[in-house]
Amino acid sequence: xxxxLKMQQALTNxxxxxxxxxxxxxxxxxxxxxxxxxxxxxxxFSGPLMGELMAFFSRPLAETMLKNMxxxxxxxxxxxxxxxxxxxxxxxxxxxxxxxxxSGQVFDxxxxxxxxxxQVDGIKAATDFGALRLDFSGGEGSLIVMMTFSGxxxxxx
Amino acid sequence: xxxxxxxxxxxxxxxxxxxxIIAMSGFKMDxxxxxxxxxxALETLSHAWVDxxxxxxxxxxxxxxxxxxxxxxxxxxxxxxxxxxxxxxxxERMREAFVQGAQGFIKKPFLPEDLRKTLYxxxxxxTDGEYTEDATSVDELDF
Numbered sequence: 001x002x003x004x005l006k007m008q009q010a011l012t013n014x015x016x017x018x019x020x021x022x023x024x025x026x027x028x029x030x031x032x033x034x035x036x037x038x039x040x041x042x043x044x045f046s047g048p049l050m051g052e053l054m055a056f057f058s059r060p061l062a063e064t065m066l067k068n069m070x071x072x073x074x075x076x077x078x079x080x081x082x083x084x085x086x087x088x089x090x091x092x093x094x095x096x097x098x099x100x101x102x103s104g105q106v107f108d109x110x111x112x113x114x115x116x117x118x119q120v121d122g123i124k125a126a127t128d129f130g131a132l133r134l135d136f137s138g139g140e141g142s143l144i145v146m147m148t149f150s151g152x153x154x155x156x157x
Numbered sequence: 158x159x160x161x162x163x164x165x166x167x168x169x170x171x172x173x174x175x176x177x178i179i180a181m182s183g184f185k186m187d188x189x190x191x192x193x194x195x196x197x198a199l200e201t202l203s204h205a206w207v208d209x210x211x212x213x214x215x216x217x218x219x220x221x222x223x224x225x226x227x228x229x230x231x232x233x234x235x236x237x238x239x240x241x242x243x244x245x246x247x248x249e250r251m252r253e254a255f256v257q258g259a260q261g262f263i264k265k266p267f268l269p270e271d272l273r274k275t276l277y278x279x280x281x282x283x284t285d286g287e288y289t290e291d292a293t294s295v296d297e298l299d300f
Contacts (some may be wrong), residue, residue, distance in 0.1 A: 021266035022174075070173050085170040091215065092265045095244025099264070106249045109215050111167070 007101065007149075008132055014096040015136065015145060018089060023065040025139035033058070033135055033142030039082070041090040041114045045098060047107035051149030053094045054131075057086055061141025065089065068139075079116075087112035093145070159185035160280060161205065165198040165212035165224065166242070171265075175211055175242065175272065182273040195219030199227060207237055209280050211272075214243040214254070225257040238279045242267065 012029075019025045037056035044052045057065075066077055066085045091112050098107045131146040162179060164172045172191050179186055190205050192198040196219040198210065210228075214221040221241055228234040240261035241254045251262050261275040 018266045021268060066170070069170060071177070081170060084168050088168045088171050091168075092244045095246060095265065099246040103247050104249065106247050106253075107245070109245065111215065111217055 004132065007147075008134070010100040011093075011097050011132070011145070011147060012134060014093050014100060015134070015143075017096060018092045019065075019138070022069060022092065023089065023139070024068045025061070025064060027136040027138035027143065030135045030137035030142060033137055033144065035142065037142070037144055038116045039086050039114060040116070041086045041112055043087075043090050043094050043112040044110040045094055045107050047098075048105050049098070049101060049107070049149055051147055053090060053097070054146045055086070055090050055093070056144040056146075058141035058143070061139045061143055062086055064139035064141065083114040087114050159187040160208040161188040161190070162186055163190045163192060163198060163201055163205070163207040163210045165192045165195065165210060165216070165221065167193050167213065167216040169193075171213070171242075178269045178272050179276065182269065182276070184273065184276060193217075195221060195224030195227070198224055202234055202237075209276070210237055210239045211242055211276075212239055214241060214245050214250070222254060222257050225254070225259055229258040240275055240279055242272070 016027060019027050035058055037058050039057040039059070039062055040054060041057070042052055042054045044050075062082050062085070063077055066072060066082055069085055070081070072081075091109065094109055098109075131148045134145045136143045136145070164175050166172045166175070176189055176191075179189070188205065190201050190207065192201050194216045195212070198212065199219075201207070210224075212221040212224055219227075221243065225239050228237060228239065235258075238260045239258065240263065241259045242263045242265060243250070243254075244265045246264035254262055261279040263271050263275055
């Protein structure tokens with residue numbers, strides 16, 4: 001249980017670090033944010049710790065991230081660029097978390113995927129499978145992050 | 158003196174960020190080429206003169222470490238300095254990149270200053286765009 005809490009803290013710190021440095025968004029922990037989270041981004045990782053990291057973004061948060069990262073206006077936002085930006089964010093969160101988890105080990109990350117349309121019911125179903133779940137608000141929107149994991153190495157360095 | 162830069166990353170957004178940071182840093186950039194994979198980077202190099210490569214690791218088709226391996230095995234490209242910009246920041250992965258021949262490593266997420274500082278160090282120029290004493294000039298390269 002202690003290891004899980006340490007992993008949760010490491011993941012939270014990674015999320016804050018990525019959002020603050022790359023997107024200039026200051027997130028705050030939230031309780032089960034309402035509304036739609038139409039963007040689902042997933043990345044899997046393998047090594048001493050294996051699993052999948054999924055993030056569900058509300059549209060306002062996704063747009064804020066894109067505007068802040070690339071300094072683009074409303075009329076320059078499109079689905080391709082949004083998807084690209086969100087995939088990069090999850091890639092960075094996952095890599096940053098794994099470095100915090102154990103910087104002495106090598107982990108392999110998959111190429112992130114982005115799909116749209118999964119709503120809150122889908123998120124609840126995913127949570128029911130026992131994933132670690134973190135909820136945040138900020139950037140005029142909200143974010144739900146879930147991680148499933150397994151492996152011999154469940155200690156945080 | 159200005160330099161041609163090749164940015165290799167499968168993310169359009171990240172390529173745009175890196176390009177923006179370089180432009181804002183005052184680095185004297187002439188051409189900026191972009192590639193979405195190691196394979197595309199090699200295609201670009203076949204028709205473009207590049208002074209420094211900034212590359213991600215985790216990419217489809219050919220990753221950043223494979224790209225460095227290909228560059229170091231080619232007489233024409235082996236002297237081009239490569240800076241890795243990656244989320245994969247473990248000590249072992251960094252060691253692997255340097256053993257392959259990378260000359261700089263920046264972990265994502267990074268601050269603009271991290272990229273600027275590493276770029277200047279690797280290419281061996283001062284903020285005035287002129288080579289520093291320790292730098293390898295193009296004239297010294299053995300083709």
